[in-house]
Amino acid sequence: MTEKEQATAILEALNSALSPAVAYEYDKVPGSYGNNGSRPAKYVLVDISRRYVEKRLSSGEVSVSGGRLGVRYVAKSTNDARNMRTLATAALEDKILVAAGGEVGPFVFESAEAIVPDDGYQSGADVFTF
């Protein structure tokens, strides 16, 4: 699965779990990063990157394509952000997403950030590895 396919699968899963709130990549949020429109009252930010995974064999080269997924919940009210956290966690944690290109997951909880005031919004984050 390419990174693009992974991102598409993750965004789709989040969008169907969070509807009507939308999950965006950082550059796609309306009203920020020079995009048209105004910033939504609640939305989710997603970032994906590959991470180093130790090889388990002492001989031979083993390449593991593990990744890290950051999900940031942004809302005008703490409650909305919390609800989005609950829905997103239910959709992702320990789940394997199946898409056209293959499978991605399971998403294992790594760390979290409390929901705190952030530039006029309330936001907190979860980090998963997969």
Place this chain on the structure above:
Amino acid sequence: MASIRVMHGIGDLADDLDAIRLRARGDMRAVVRDGVKVGNTVAKDLARESSGKHAKKYPRSFTTSMNAGLGLFGNTISGEYGPVPGDQGSLAGILENGSVNNPPHRNLARSADLIGPSFAQEVSRLPSKWFW
């Protein structure tokens, strides 16, 4: 043909165990300290690479410390590395995991990915060093 012959008695083993008892904690502490130092170096390098012009002084806030206590059950050796609050070190809150306006940098998470496995290896190698 060269050969090596090692003779060991139960008394020698008892002496060894006695000696290991004395040096074990120091050795373990040294491994933790090394791990923390290397992890910090990696994290600091990653921070230097990703901090950009607004957080230029952020990498300078990365330090290490060994925790003095031995934990609740008296057998935990631990240390910490990462940015300390104050000056640009306080930016850690928005740089590591990002914020509403900034994507995350994950300097600490990436350094832990790298250093975690080799730290575990170092720890598991200790017993064989003691019995050599």
